[in-house]
Structures are given as C-alpha cells and as structure tokens.
Amino acid sequence: MSADKGMNWDKIRDRLLQRRKASKDADARWWKPEQGRHKMRILPAWEGHDTFYLEFGMHYNIAEGEAPIECPKITKDLPCPICEFVRGLWRTGEEGDKELAKKVRAARRFASNIVMLDQPSQVRIWSYGPMVWDQLAELCVGDEGVVPIADADKGVDLTLIVTSRSTGDNVFPQYQVKPSFKATALEDKGVLDNLNDLTDMIVGRVKGYDEIRSILLGTGMSTEEEPKKGEVIVDDQEGDADGSEAIIKKARAAAQGSD
Numbered sequence: 001m002s003a004d005k006g007m008n009w010d011k012i013r014d015r016l017l018q019r020r021k022a023s024k025d026a027d028a029r030w031w032k033p034e035q036g037r038h039k040m041r042i043l044p045a046w047e048g049h050d051t052f053y054l055e056f057g058m059h060y061n062i063a064e065g066e067a068p069i070e071c072p073k074i075t076k077d078l079p080c081p082i083c084e085f086v087r088g089l090w091r092t093g094e095e096g097d098k099e100l101a102k103k104v105r106a107a108r109r110f111a112s113n114i115v116m117l118d119q120p121s122q123v124r125i126w127s128y129g130p131m132v133w134d135q136l137a138e139l140c141v142g143d144e145g146v147v148p149i150a151d152a153d154k155g156v157d158l159t160l161i162v163t164s165r166s167t168g169d170n171v172f173p174q175y176q177v178k179p180s181f182k183a184t185a186l187e188d189k190g191v192l193d194n195l196n197d198l199t200d201m202i203v204g205r206v207k208g209y210d211e212i213r214s215i216l217l218g219t220g221m222s223t224e225e226e227p228k229k230g231e232v233i234v235d236d237q238e239g240d241a242d243g244s245e246a247i248i249k250k251a252r253a254a255a256q257g258s259d
C-alpha cells in the first residue's frame with residue numbers, strides 16, 4: 001500500500017466539490033456585460049452604506065494565474081505595496097518601467113447591486129469603471145435637479161449599450177448608459193431583502209500589507225534576496241521609494257525576460 005493509506009479521499013473530494021460549487025455560486029452573482037443592449041435597474045444602497053455603489057481599486061496583471069488583488073489604498077485608504085511599487089517605477093523615468101507601471105497600477109472600479117429587467121427577482125452585481133460611473137453620476141445630478149436613479153419607487157430603468165472600439169491590436173469595450181424618461185417602481189421589491197453587502201464582499205476581502213507584498217515579491221520580481229519581513233518599510237509619503245529600489249530592479253529584469 002502507498003503512503004495514502006487511511007486518507008479519507010471521499011471527504012476531500014466532497015469538500016473540493018463543495019468549494020467549487022460555492023465559488024461558482026459566488027461568481028454567478030457578478031453580471032458580465034456582453035456586446036449589445038441590456039435593460040437593467042440599479043438597486044439602492046445596502047444596509048450601512050449611503051450610495052448605490054462601492055468604489056474600490058484592483059491591481060490586475062500581478063502574476064500569471066494570480067487573481068487580481070484589491071488595492072488597499074483606493075478601497076480602504078490604507079498603504080498599498082503595489083501602488084508604492086508603481087510610484088517607484090514611474091520615478092525611474094525608463095520606458096520599460098513606465099510600461100510595467102501601466103500594467104500593474106490600480107484600476108478604479110465601482111460595484112452596484114442590480115437587476116436585469118428580464119430577471120426582475122434576481123439580484124446581480126455589476127462592476128464598472130469610471131467612464132460608466134461618470135455617466136451614472138451625470139444622470140443623478142441632472143440639469144433639472146437630483147434624479148434618484150436607484151430609488152426603489154422613483155428610480156429609472158437604464159439601458160446599457162455595449163459596443164467595441166479597436167485601436168491597433170487592442171479592442172476596448174465602450175459603454176453608454178441611457179435612462180428611461182419615466183420614473184418607475186421596481187417590479188419585484190423582494191430584491192431589496194436580498195441586496196449584497198458589497199462593503200463586506202469587497203472591502204472585507206482586502207488583503208493585509210505584508211500579504212500583498214509577499215505576493216508581489218513572489219512574482220519572480222525577487223528571488224534569493226527576498227527581504228526579511230518588515231525590513232523595507234515604505235510609507236505612503238513622497239520620497240518613499242528608495243527602499244523599493246531592489247524590487248524595481250528585479251521587476252525590470254523580470255519584465256524584460258518575459259517579453
């Protein structure tokens with residue numbers, strides 16, 4: 001017999017399946033817009049929050065196969081090792097560093113609870129960028145006074161039009177939000193009892209400084225010379241990047257190696 005004798009494989013398999021299902025269910029809540037026209041309604045603020053959206057920051061492209069990392073700076077106004085790293089990259093003034101900085105800098109995001117009008121009883125979560133947020137804010141603060149777009153009784157249905165624009169090799173989605181002229185009540189107010197607590201879901205998921213730092217260092221940007229824990233303390237003030245020099249040097253080498 002092999003060394004796995006006595007191991008409860010059934011239990012592990014069941015647990016894995018359970019975890020897979022849980023993450024699939026969680027993913028299913030997030031609505032992903034495809035090209036076309038989508039009729040939707042933004043739902044009001046969840047308990048303990050005072051706007052229909054949560055603003056947060058994400059760092060993408062940190063490492064192959066690594067999930068995007070919530071930015072503590074934008075999301076919680078706490079120091080973010082990746083933002084500090086990005087600032088250090090900008091400061092070197094080198095082209096390759098700038099390119100890398102653009103790739104890993106924080107993207108500003110917003111999230112709202114919504115319902116699609118063809119599924120009025122199912123709460124989804126929509127994550128969107130500043131261009132969409134600007135349009136929504138414009139709608140709220142119109143020339144005629146405040147329009148409570150997310151109000152359960154006097155809000156408005158929205159049509160999101162998704163198209164794409166290409167510049168050279170890249171294709172960018174374009175979003176246009178059009179409001180209905182008529183204020184209406186939600187079709188199924190039962191959804192108000194099922195609002196996702198986005199504060200808990202997103203702000204609550206932000207990792208600690210040291211954990212993010214070790215993910216950053218674990219991307220091949222540092223190998224044998226990983227600093228001892230707490231050795232490089234970089235605060236969030238100007239002129240802080242000196243301690244990051246070594247990381248930047250390695251990041252640059254790694255970026256050159258991977259291109």
Ligand SMILES: [Zn+2]
Nearest residue numbers: 071080083106
């Ligand atoms: Zn950040």
